[in-house]
Amino acid sequence: MQKLIVQGGTRLRGKVTISGSKNSSLPILAATLLTKDECVIHRVPDLSDTNYMLQILRELGAEVERASGTMNIKAEKIVPDTPYDLVVKMRASICVMGPLTGRLRKAVVSLPGGCVIGDRPVDLHLKGLEYLGAKVQVDGGNIHIEAVEPLKGCTMNLTSKYGSTVLGTDNVMMAAVLTKGTTIIEGAAAEPEVEDLANFLIKMGAKIEGAGTTRIVIEGVEELHGAEHTVIPDRIEAGTFLVAGAICGDGVMVRNVIPAHLKTTIELLQSSGYDVTSTKDTVTIMQGTSPKGFHLTTRPYPGFPTDMQAQFCALACTIPGLSSIKETIFQNRFMHVSELKRMGANIELDGDTARITGVPMLSGAPVMASDLRASAALVLAAINAKGTTKIDRLYHIDRGYEHLDDKLSSLGAITERIKE
Ligand SMILES: CC(=O)N[C@H]1[C@@H](OP(=O)(O)OP(=O)(O)OC[C@H]2O[C@@H](n3ccc(=O)[nH]c3=O)[C@H](O)[C@@H]2O)O[C@H](CO)[C@@H](O)[C@@H]1O
Numbered sequence: 001m002q003k004l005i006v007q008g009g010t011r012l013r014g015k016v017t018i019s020g021s022k023n024s025s026l027p028i029l030a031a032t033l034l035t036k037d038e039c040v041i042h043r044v045p046d047l048s049d050t051n052y053m054l055q056i057l058r059e060l061g062a063e064v065e066r067a068s069g070t071m072n073i074k075a076e077k078i079v080p081d082t083p084y085d086l087v088v089k090m091r092a093s094i095c096v097m098g099p100l101t102g103r104l105r106k107a108v109v110s111l112p113g114g115c116v117i118g119d120r121p122v123d124l125h126l127k128g129l130e131y132l133g134a135k136v137q138v139d140g141g142n143i144h145i146e147a148v149e150p151l152k153g154c155t156m157n158l159t160s161k162y163g164s165t166v167l168g169t170d171n172v173m174m175a176a177v178l179t180k181g182t183t184i185i186e187g188a189a190a191e192p193e194v195e196d197l198a199n200f201l202i203k204m205g206a207k208i209e210g211a212g213t214t215r216i217v218i219e220g221v222e223e224l225h226g227a228e229h230t231v232i233p234d235r236i237e238a239g240t241f242l243v244a245g246a247i248c249g250d251g252v253m254v255r256n257v258i259p260a261h262l263k264t265t266i267e268l269l270q271s272s273g274y275d276v277t278s279t280k281d282t283v284t285i286m287q288g289t290s291p292k293g294f295h296l297t298t299r300p301y302p303g304f305p306t307d308m309q310a311q312f313c314a315l316a317c318t319i320p321g322l323s324s325i326k327e328t329i330f331q332n333r334f335m336h337v338s339e340l341k342r343m344g345a346n347i348e349l350d351g352d353t354a355r356i357t358g359v360p361m362l363s364g365a366p367v368m369a370s371d372l373r374a375s376a377a378l379v380l381a382a383i384n385a386k387g388t389t390k391i392d393r394l395y396h397i398d399r400g401y402e403h404l405d406d407k408l409s410s411l412g413a414i415t416e417r418i419k420e
């Protein structure tokens with residue numbers, strides 16, 4: 001298994017180019033199943049998650065050609081059965097369910113299991129497809145979806161007690177584009193990745209209004225055609241590098257970003273005492289002169305993203321004063337806390353809230369990555385810590401960060417991958 005060795009105590013400086021968004025790429029790749037024609041998707045990051053999605057598309061019958069970040073996908077003839085062994089490797093494989101239902105009126109997808117960050121049910125995905133007229137049955141660990149009659153548009157609300165659902169909105173939108181009549185999704189997820197998917201679907205001939213807001217209106221069409229699309233920059237990767245710049249930087253610029261997508265991250269860094277400036281497609285963070293503690297609560301977009309919570313937790317460990325972090329999206333997204341404590345962090349966990357008092361210096365230790373963003377938090381803490389940190393279960397990072405260690409090294413971090 002691969003581990004990352006980080007030599008702490010270095011300062012980061014320079015420019016880093018941000019990759020295409022993981023959370024846009026996954027549903028956009030799945031959406032290519034909606035047409036027999038060829039689709040061309042640019043700036044797909046090279047991640048284990050995107051590679052699993054491409055394998056799933058191949059297993060479903062699509063021809064996939066890859067040249068660097070550009071994917072040529074032609075799903076001329078496809079089958080509705082999704083292979084269990086691939087689906088269980090990645091929760092987001094659930095987003096083939098919407099396109100299969102839209103195009104074939106039939107889908108068999110394994111029920112994704114729980115996950116270390118929480119229970120993560122898919123009841124709203126299933127309800128949404130039922131509202132459109134599909135019959136849903138869960139049997140032997142598989143979701144079976146079938147619609148004998150053509151699907152019919154309707155109005156539905158897709159919110160849970162935790163708020164909107166990103167992949168649930170994606171799935172219903174992808175089924176509804178080929179559904180007769182008008183579908184209105186109230187309580188839709190407004191994340192930029194949902195809007196990016198809608199923009200791709202519109203290029204394919206879909207009629208969608210309101211994506212990027214909490215009310216999406218879809219007018220069903222008979223069929224979609226091939227299209228070419230470039231995935232938006234990964235706002236979470238960009239935010240992670242900005243937090244790295246806050247923790248241990250002497251001027252870090254993220255390039256090829258959409259600053260508006262980073263609004264809450266930028267504002268929180270600014271209110272904590274960092275000088276953060278933007279141009280049309282870059283954001284730069286300078287060394288903080290007198291950084292201070294902060295308070296954040298995770299919320300659906302445009303609120304503060306849960307996918308940035310762990311990285312800010314690492315930051316809070318290193319700046320003077322008291323910070324608090326309240327996680328409202330996932331029940332169990334504080335797995336990084338115990339590992340940060342092994343590095344000398346002062347954190348008190350009380351239900352959904354972590355109270356963190358900054359310490360003068362973290363110290364390197366062997367630590368365990370538990371999920372994608374928790375791993376990123378450990379890497380950032382390790383760069384700042386005194387001594388060496390060994391981070392186990394590196395595969396979590398490779399799910400969602402394209403060449404994270406190489407990019408950090410180009411800014412001055414000292415890292416090495418080892419196999420043990
Ligand atoms: C591949 C991808 O895009 N992943 C992102 C997506 O995950 P994902 O789309 O899986 O997350 P959701 O937006 O669906 O989850 C938000 C909340 O709704 C709950 N819920 C969701 C669906 C459902 O049917 N029932 C239900 O109760 C979830 O348990 C969670 O508490 O959005 C999350 C929230 O921004 C991000 O952390 C993930 O990085």
Ligand SMILES: C=C(OP(=O)(O)O)C(=O)O
Pocket residue numbers: 023091092307372373400
């Ligand atoms: C939780 C995440 O991803 P996923 O939904 O794919 O698990 C994430 O990107 O932080």
